[in-house]
Amino acid sequence: MSNRTKLENGLTLVYEHIPSVRSVAIGFWVACGSRNESPAEQGISHLLEHMLFKGTEQRSARKIAETIDAVGGHLNAFTTKEYTCYYVKILDQHLRLGLELLADMVINPLFAPEELEKEKNVILEEVRMYEDNPDELIYDLMVQTLLKDHPLGHPILGTPESILRTSREDLIRFKERFYTPDNSCLAIAGNFEVSRLVEECNAFWRNLRGSFTPGESSPVQTAGTTCLRKKDTEQVHLCIGVPGFHRKHQDRYGLLVLNNLLGGSSSSRLFQELREERGLVYSTGAYYSAFRDTGLFSIYAGTSRKNFPRVLSLIWKELKRLREEPVPTEELNRAKEQIKGNLWLSLENTTNRMTRLAKSELFYGRFIPPEEVLAAVERVTAEDLIRISSDLFQEEQVTLAALGPFQEEDEAVAKGWKNDDATDPD
Template sequence: MINKITCNNGLRIVSEHIPHVRSVAVGIWVHAGSRYELPEENGLTHFIEHMLFKGTKTRSARQIAEEFDRIGGNINAFTSKENTCYYAKVLDHHAPYAVEVLADMFFNSLFDPTELEKERQVVLEEINMVEDTPDDIVHEYLWKAMFGDDPLGAPILGTLETLNSFTPDSIVSYMERHYTPENVVISVAGNIQEGFLEHIEKLFGDFELPSRVATEKSVPEITAAFTEKFRETEQGHICFGYPGLSANSDNIYSLVVLNSILGGSMSSRLFQEIREEKGLAYSIYSYHSSYEDTGVLAIYGGTSSSQLEELKTSIQETIRLIEEKGFTETEIQNSKEQLKGNLMLGLESTNARMSRNGKNELLYGSHRSLDEVIESIDEVTLASVTALSKEIFSHEPAISIIMPKKVDQ
């Protein structure tokens, strides 16, 4: 059962008590992601995530790391297009101390100019690492092709130009716009001890920030653009992108089933037809990314440059056969059972429970039980998946390709 406390300042605390485990996972979820950045701020959300680990008024960056090692816990963070999360997982009796450290980072980070310069170099190396990983960067190129100049098309990490412009003042200004109580959810899952939620409320329930107008997000248009890059790489990489569904769409579970059949599992069409039957690729899959007001159904494949055109044609042929012949009832049922299994198995850790509850509260303000989710999966039909596939694949896809450099290039 999910319990919810709304503090006087509007901050929400959601908790799920799991008495049979010995751990507690705590996450600070902030409704701030790269799509809320101004063009000159691109990458700032992610940079702030890094800077919260770089020292507070009472703890150095080294002390933050050592204190979690000392209690045998883990601490980390991530930034997405729409959210940022700072989280920790510890033994249940260490949970009060862990949340005190998280609160210290959240409220008392110094943004020291010396540490900022060092972390700027760290993030630059992170950008370089992604640039050197073609099977990662090809997805960034796809998002740029689909969303153009909209913030959804910009990289979460930012660019060298924007990264070099960040200052302590720009960090504080951004946080005053976005790190506000109504934009924050504290999610807790695990063996919650008596008084722990009150402890969190005491730490987070009174903070306020100067009232500033947050950056408005736009409703992006999706375009079927084509982009091709030449890189020093052994393989060619290709991504197709089709308009998908928003996270709160009534038809989202039909899309989940569709993706599973298309390329979301080892028995999927793409995996069986392109890898197993034709041997064209080691890595071939599809996935969907859903946001508050839009979404993408994407397909990725990687192969040698000599086979890239055949891979592209084979992916298009798989889509064409789906459009012409649809799916089978067996595929629908197998996919639904696989999804239910993945859902249940995926929620066996306190981290997974904390993440699910934090996102649900942040995005929807409500929580569906596992039984309700399974019921929604069971309600998916062959007709609903077929109709959705016809709608999605009626659009021309955006395509991004990375090709190995030729000798004379």
């Protein structure tokens, strides 16, 4: 059973008491990510996340690491396109330490100039590492191609140029603008003394201050296109993307089911057709990302240059099939049951429960119980999937991004892969 309250400074606290476990997960979530950055600020959200681990007035970066290791806990953070999360998972007996450590990092960072310069170099190495992982790089390339110059299309890590020019003052101003009680929430799930939780949260988090002023949001505009990038890789890595549904769209659960049966598991259509039946890929899958005002649905596959045209044709054949043929009842039920099973199994982890609390609060302003999600999934019909597929998989809005050891003739393949006569023969 989840609970929601406001701390003395206006910070929303959402929590779930789970007395059957020995752990507690604490997360500070702020509604700020790469989409909130100006073109000159690209990567500042991620750099700020790193710098909160680099020392406070009470603790050095080493002391922060030693403090959590000394109690066998886990401390980490991540930045996305629309939010940033700092979290700690710790034994229940160390709840106060977890609350105090996280609050100290978020509220009292030093932003020491020498630490900032070192961390810039760390992130530049992270960018280089990312460039060496084409199966990850291709997704960013697809998003940038599909969303053009919209902030959602910016890379979360930023660019080397934007990282290097970010100053200590830039970080302080950015943090003061977004890291406020009314633009954040504190989420806690696990075993704790319920009667004392609010008092202890107030004690450690009362110094988080400020008021958030929303900025203007630029509209999302997309158009289907093709982008091939030559890169010396062993495989061609391709990503096909279309605009999806925003996170409050009435068809979001239908797209979740569609995602699962198309590429969400080893029994999915793409995995079975491309890998098991044809032996053309090792890795393939489909992914759905929902944002405040839009969404992204994408398909990934890695294959040889020789098989690049065939894989494209087979993927398009599956997309057309979804638009034209009802999904058999057995297949539809299997996709639903997998979603249900994955959700219930994920709830056996306190970090996952904490994450659900926070996302419900940040995105919907209320807790969405698992039963509500599963009931919505169960209502999805085969007719819904045809309608959704027909809406999304239109030729003019499908984007293809690919990178690999391309030759000139591959340009023609990429331009004509949706032609009917390009369909792979049985």
